[in-house]
Amino acid sequence: MQVSTERLFTEARSHNGWLDRPVPDALLRELYELLRWGPTSANCSPLRVLFVRSAEAKAKLVPLMAPGNREKTAGAPVVAILGMDLGFPDTLPKLFPHTDARSWFAGDEAKIAETAFRNGSLQGGYLILAARALGLDCGPMSGFDAKAVDAAFWGGTQVKTNFVCGLGHGDPAKLFGRSPRLSFDEACRVL
Amino acid sequence: MQVSTERLFTEARSHNGWLDRPVPDALLRELYELLRWGPTSANCSPLRVLFVRSAEAKAKLVPLMAPGNREKTAGAPVVAILGMDLGFPDTLPKLFPHTDARSWFAGDEAKIAETAFRNGSLQGGYLILAARALGLDCGPMSGFDAKAVDAAFWGGTQVKTNFVCGLGHGDPAKLFGRSPRLSFDEACRVL
Numbered sequence: 001m002q003v004s005t006e007r008l009f010t011e012a013r014s015h016n017g018w019l020d021r022p023v024p025d026a027l028l029r030e031l032y033e034l035l036r037w038g039p040t041s042a043n044c045s046p047l048r049v050l051f052v053r054s055a056e057a058k059a060k061l062v063p064l065m066a067p068g069n070r071e072k073t074a075g076a077p078v079v080a081i082l083g084m085d086l087g088f089p090d091t092l093p094k095l096f097p098h099t100d101a102r103s104w105f106a107g108d109e110a111k112i113a114e115t116a117f118r119n120g121s122l123q124g125g126y127l128i129l130a131a132r133a134l135g136l137d138c139g140p141m142s143g144f145d146a147k148a149v150d151a152a153f154w155g156g157t158q159v160k161t162n163f164v165c166g167l168g169h170g171d172p173a174k175l176f177g178r179s180p181r182l183s184f185d186e187a188c189r190v191l
Numbered sequence: 192m193q194v195s196t197e198r199l200f201t202e203a204r205s206h207n208g209w210l211d212r213p214v215p216d217a218l219l220r221e222l223y224e225l226l227r228w229g230p231t232s233a234n235c236s237p238l239r240v241l242f243v244r245s246a247e248a249k250a251k252l253v254p255l256m257a258p259g260n261r262e263k264t265a266g267a268p269v270v271a272i273l274g275m276d277l278g279f280p281d282t283l284p285k286l287f288p289h290t291d292a293r294s295w296f297a298g299d300e301a302k303i304a305e306t307a308f309r310n311g312s313l314q315g316g317y318l319i320l321a322a323r324a325l326g327l328d329c330g331p332m333s334g335f336d337a338k339a340v341d342a343a344f345w346g347g348t349q350v351k352t353n354f355v356c357g358l359g360h361g362d363p364a365k366l367f368g369r370s371p372r373l374s375f376d377e378a379c380r381v382l
Contacts, residue, residue, distance in 0.1 A: 001195060001196045001197075002193050002194070002195055002196075003193070003194060003195075003196060003199075004192060004193055004194075005192045005193075005194060005225055005321075005324050006192075008194075008225075008320070008324065009225040009226065009228045009229060009317070009321065009324075010224075010225065010228050012228065014230045025381055028379070028381060029375050032375045032378065032379055033201075033375070034196055034199075034200040034201065035200065036372040036373065036378070037200045037201050037203065037372060038200060038316065038319070038320070039205045039319065039329070039331055041331070041332075041333040041354075043370045043372075045372060045373055045378070047378065048378055048379070049378060049379040049380075050379070050380055050381075050382055051379065051380070051381045051382065052382050053381055053382065054382055056382075057382035091373065094371065095370055095371060095372070095373070096370060097370070098367075115333075117308055117309070117312070118308070118312050118315075118333070118353065118354065119312075121308070121309050121310075121312030121313050121315075121316070122312050122313075122315055122316040122319075123316070124309075124312075124313055124316065125229065125312070125313040125314070125315065125316020125317050125319075125320070126200070126316050126320065128229070128230065128313075128316075129199070129229070129316070129317065129320050130196075130200065133196050133199065133200075138230070140230055140232070141232075142232040142306075142309070153382075162309065163232075163309065176289075179234045179286055179287060179288070180285065180286060181227040181228065181234075181236060181286070182227065182236055182282065182286070184220050184223045184224070187223065187227070187236070187238065187239055187240060188219070188223055188239070188240040188241070188242065189240075189241055189242070190216055190219060190241075190242045190244055191241055191242065191243050191244065191245055191247075191248035191344075
């Protein structure tokens with residue numbers, strides 16, 4: 001499938017308001033089918049996603065968001081809760097079968113947490129760009145009560161919430177002016 | 192510019208060996224020009240990149256990599272050291288000018304570190320996919336002596352190394368067999 005770098009990067013915006021256009025389950029499956037191939041260290045793939053769509057699940061999530069994020073969470077056709085599974089070492093015999101990668105993490109909670117956070121966030125970046133490739137807009141949000149979202153949505157698992165992302169077709173009328181970015185020379189050097 | 196989702200996701204591979212084809216500085220600037228537009232919370236943009244190309248800089252980096260990563264680091268036309276700047280709050284008056292976002296972080300080192308890690312890793316995902324969009328292959332690596340790389344490359348700054356990524360044109364003959372991924376039903380649910 002062809003997509004433009006304008007749609008992926010240079011002309012894409014984070015959205016705050018959403019058009020009344022549906023996001024079918026089949027598209028969420030297409031989204032995962034793209035993003036899952038992005039690289040992670042030792043293929044550890046710690047990202048777990050809850051796609052919140054129903055009124056019941058929305059009613060559970062909205063009050064746990066920061067006040068400024070509630071209306072956009074309520075209004076999005078689908079809101080993805082991106083979690084990272086601290087139990088990922090148990091998937092390594094399947095995901096990285098040619099060596100005993102699980103043993104690299106045994107008993108090392110700090111290494112597990114760091115690996116899950118780095119790679120779960122990388123996969124979050126893949127999710128955002130894969131959604132854009134499929135014609136969706138994104139509205140990523142970090143402002144919410146993380147402990148409460150963990151308890152309400154990931155109970156009985158080792159998954160911790162990383163960030164939350166509205167998915168749908170954004171309303172261009174609700175966009176703010178675009179903020180600047182750092183220049184190459186402010187952020188990079190060639191050595 | 193048009194790019195295919197096969198090149199970005201489903202047919203892309205992490206590379207271990209590199210063809211003798213150059214990666215000009217102009218392409219590194221194009222790479223940053225794409226990735227810098229990807230979203231970060233409060234537009235904080237903590238990613239900093241050192242593109243290691245010269246023999247001197249390579250000689251400094253290679254011995255700090257884990258033994259299994261040394262040959263592929265030495266052989267890549269360019270190796271990006273992706274850092275995250277813990278001093279990012281000082282850029283917020285410029286990057287997020289409509290409110291006093293710097294004050295959200297004042298004195299809260301844990302929040303600064305978490306925000307830098309999450310958003311610097313998101314930007315790492317954007318870098319990998321932007322490189323692929325430009326026809327480059329990637330070889331991301333987490334195995335290195337992070338404290339030593341910090342000291343050797345980011346001295347006198349608040350930047351910490353996140354991960355390292357070879358950039359160039361991969362040698363398909365050096366690829367391993369592709370590892371499986373989790374299915375939608377193993378990693379996701381619709382609520």
